Amino acid sequence: MGMRFGVLGPLEVVRDGVPIVVSAQKQRIALAALLLEANRHVSVDRLAEAMWEGRDVPGDARDSVQTHIRRLRRSLTDDAGRRLIHTGEDGYVLLTDPGDVDVTAFHDLLARAERATDPVTESDLIGAALALWRGAALADVPSESLRRDHVPVLDEQRLRALERWFALQIRLGRHGRVIPDLRRATADHPLRERLWEQLMTALHRSGRQAEALQAYLAVDRLLREELGVDPGEPLRRLHREILTGTAEQSYQPRQLPADVVPFTGRKAQVAVLDGLRGSDRPVVVTGPGGVGKTALAVHWAHTVRDRFPDGQLYVDLRGFGPGDPLRPECALEMLLSGLGVPDDRMPAGSVERSALLRSVLAGRRVLLLLDNARDEAQVRPLLPGAGSLAVVTSRNQLRGLVARQGALRVPVDVLPPEETRRLLSGLLGREPAELAELADLCGGLPLAARIAAANIGDQPLEGYLADLREGNRLAMLSAGDDEASAVRTTFDLSYAALPEPERELFALLGLVPGAGFGDELAAALIGRPLAETRGRLDRLVSFHLIGRVARDRYSLHDLLRIYAAEHAPAAGAARLHDWYLHGALAAALVLHPDLVRLPSPAPVRTFTDRAQAAAWLAAEHDNLVALLDQLARTGPGEPVWLIADALRGHFRTTRRPADWLLCLQAAFTAAGPGGDPAVHAALHLGLADLYSHQDHHEKAIIHYTAALELGAGWPELRAAAQGGLGVSRRRLGDPRAATRLERAPADAMARLTAGERKDSAREALPRAKGCMTALV
Template identity: 45%
Template structure:
């Protein structure tokens, strides 16, 4: 498999990378969960490191696709998985589907020549079998889908070209495809038409016979009715044998033919987007591969108010009306309207009159009328659009009883019964994508006005929640009212009553609020209350458990209420167990809550929800890093989230709820109780540290610190200064970290909080260690160790010993470093701190490597690595991979060392850990030097040197100078080698880096 990007050819490294890239490209723009990628690569037997290997592959693909440049990567992550975002025109498969859609649109307007030419252009994009060289169930499914799309486009092209009289030119091409797909009836029929049109009647009949025999022998079937009719017409040597869909029905001897109904409303002006949905509907058409000819095709288009269900159905109906020669029936069932829904007997009476039935002969009972309706539709090819259905029972009497017709049903209800009992195919409709919303606004406002204010137009689309109705109303208001600019209108929407602003004067059908009202009124009172409270909840989504806490009910009742909201599309259910709604619906729900619920009830609901989040974060913190320093937690009378069985489950809960937890902190800081903000932020400090969620970390900590300062709570201020200091340290911003650790220490001393005093002292020691001030670092760390021991804080003692051991490692005092880390390991195992244990094992592995005891180093490191992976500490995971790479290099396993080093580098860059990246680059440089790739070694060390100087981390700076000296010496650049070795030696002597001094001295002497 190869990806062509401009003048570059990008070949994924190995089958695993190729499989990942293939699945992302085949589902461009859609999130592919990490678990699905794992399953696709390993089927049912993934290794323990499967998730990490996929993450590394994605990082490698990002770099390859970006070409090493500065532009944004095309692969993005949203926390659940990955999606690839190709630039417009970059993905052949998307260009192909767009061209096919445009061609079908032209064909629907009887522009056959242009449509055929466009289909040929689309087909020329195919350069061979899809995803050649890859296999597996997931890949095979993609290949099958792509091949079906190609063959369908080929058949559409053949239909058009046969109709244009090009039979002779097509015989050979169609015959070749029939040989490859001998049971594809549409292709066989096209071959028969081409042969007959070329004057080769007997060969056309023979083609039919070959298919008939093969179907009977292999499947026990006979050719479908359309092919049988074509066979009969050729057998009779009729001059006109084109399918019925292209032949007007002649008038009979009994008088003019009955009027063909054409009831579709006018197509929507400027209809844009929905390409995937239009393709899905195209696949419902009679004769499409895999579509059984013996069934009535029903599609249920479901979605929230204003999302464009009717527009999609009507637009598609106009596109394909040529495929339904007996006409199109349309009826608004008024399921969600300001008036009573249409009764089944009323609907049947309308349909029967449309089919030519005299009014006096229309039955008055539903059963008889439905039977008459089905009889009139038998053997006809009609499109039936049933708009705005209330439920499945309203629709069932209007369903044809025999094949040939296609039924489109639109509804705000999911119509689950119609799917289960009547075989309908669901087509859920969500809001537009940002690109689709931009195209809609450009179509209505005009491209010049949109181009003049691109940022304001983008903000307008977001403000309208990408809802088509809201977008069209906003565009109409911009056209009809003298707004100076789009930006001014957006400001008015943001600052005023947004729902009231999104209507058109004198036309209630365009009021967004009224559209929502019609859905809201259908709900049970309990479901209405649940919906109102959802509008108050901070955060982008909510679980059943959280919704139960918010409403003060049990989970069973909360699930029923949420399901009823999903059923009418007031709430989305995009991910199993999580519910959300777009901003306009959330705004409407909050509006209803303020109108219908008392202030006391609203505050009580939000307090229950916040307590539930706080209890969950506290439970996860106690499970993942229970001995770490924390603010005291009050008792809360709410249940603990169910998914807290072990560390992995606790981490998964925090990952899933992170956005909601940060939103809850902001809400508590703004609306109270303010203590809720700092307690929740403090509970998340360890999680933020592990996952390197820097943006959320600093947002939460700064917000909570402001709340603590407003309340004058010194303990909270100390904890939050420490937390913010940690966040800057993790970014390598050491001076900023020190500026926060020092007030944390002062506040802790002032209020007599010994644990915080010890933690701040320890972190100041770490800052001095990484800055190269090792003696100062040891002084701070020894002082912190005394504070921990004096107060019996075993966890703090273990952490401080780890940092002290690393300081001694840098000094070259390896035995003392080993003693510190071994003591820390004993402490952490005694208190059950698995994270502390993993860190000790990792450092002991690094010390053993420095001592040359490689077997022991491997034992420690291979024990530490899975612990870090299980606990989600990706930074220490990268560090462990780095040291493992160095150990494997020293034992001669060069290929494995290179793989481990690259995995560490990819992970570190994904995390943005520049300090660790410098260390890894030094290790990769040493590996390249060992294998004779001295130019590569120099490049790695130069990059490490730049990063180390950028972050102020002296140890990797000195190591980079040593590495450069070695590389330059091997390249014959002796003056530069001596210069770099001398500078490394000066740094090592100044800062007492014992091991570095030995290496630099050897280079100077050599």
């Protein structure tokens, strides 16, 4: 803590929180003189004058001053033991941090307040300066000359600072709080008309007009009796304005939109918002379009109106709309007008308007609901100072507000199925159990649910459900001619707001068949480096068009996927198919090099080890299955059977039979009944392996046999099929057949090895060993 000194009140010396008593009067005077001129030279003559007042000055005054200073030095050292009082040319100087001496700190704080551009900051700085005063300056320092030379100046500086502070409090709407302080100030300084004017203003703005008029009568009588003069023009004008009702008043706006009925769910988010009691930390309610951000914010605002007795303001910032976003200066004008600022007092620039907004709001409890924000730059000028609360809704995460303004982010996602059913039930008056499928088709979006309910009305539910199932869900989820209420329009606005690079990526992501995707796939789709792609993905997350589910994994809502795919270029599909094909082939080469596979192109990607390949397959498993199912219907077919064949080892390891069967069925569909026999042979081998792993050996035998028949010119595949067939025969209790089949893989292995086809021979080896082990 170091040394602290005070002269704005009784003389004070404190080291590390412990007072140091300087009892000798001459030392107290010398110390006060040095502190009043801290870090400046004080001559011996000036010290002597202060210490002896020109009376009884000793003949050796210089030596006496030196003696008192020497004694002071022993008491005044810093934390390192260094002396604070130094000898200069014909005098002394006390060197210390300006903030360690209250009078120096007082002047420094006032200077900083004059430079402040924000009235709240200015008020705080002046308040801090005034708080340094502990009583009358130099109250117990026995030096008339010091008090004569310094105290009147300090007192005037204090009074002016006090008047400026009162003016700021009134400007900031804190008039009610300062009335007791103003009454004390007018009692202590009854001839300061500015203080009386401020007292009258504070009383009037607090709704106490009669007391304001009484205050005028009091100062009018006082000035006449004491000085024989009338009050000055500012006081007389304020008196007339109060009498005529033209004095400026404060406003209490009530601008919230109507509450949303019915409001369902969002208990976790409401709990977070309720926890803000008494806080002025900005809040960002963020989520995708149509998810119910505004409904949540408006509903919560209605429930806490009583916490904001000075008013509630609402502005639609039009961040995502058909026109341009609302400019900050226009939004500020709307807010200030709502607070009662007349046009002739409206500053021209956004910086000045922003400062005035904070000035008008400071000291009041006002709720600002800033709806549909585009970005941080639009919101920052609208934020109030301490005391009021801003709740911002946006499809953008507004991370800059979180980082720089400490905003609390409240994410809003799609409703869970049960909440969607409850919302639909409230809208349609039907039991939630009847509405399960409709809730699913609405994708958890409250906007979609409300549109669906508006479209259904009293009509039969089944017909609308059939239309949703069979038609374009985005087209069906629109409310008649009201384009602004359509889910598609909501998505259109978000899409149009994207920069072109993010728009390109978002459209291509609509081609991803599964629920999630990784950053490597995104990079492949746009053909850009991974670092650049991650930046684009991050911005899409900020716009709530995709979600982040892991460090390098993302998700896309199914309705958004439908929308994005409509904007995807045709070339993107080929890149998607190639990425998954080459990934599956590369993983198969690393993880299952012994398995026979269809001839395929050399993969353009590589995996460094088995762990990396296995991790890729685990992450992309669902998308691979979904892709094959999709391509079986739409084509092209070749990637389907090549990927299905490459995944045989993966499925043998992971044992996910339902997905394995789905992939093989998709491949058979893509290959067609009259397709390449080798392709069908490979697929039958995969299907036989699937049934063998499920112990359905009768079915396995059928498909191993088909593989043998179709793979007549493919010895590697025949060896693998014969080995599998032997295992199934053995499992079914047919050792003789197993014995015969046991020899076939072994012979095939020998022939393949002799022909330097060692990789293809490896799959026959475990088949042969399995058959021989069963016979032991």
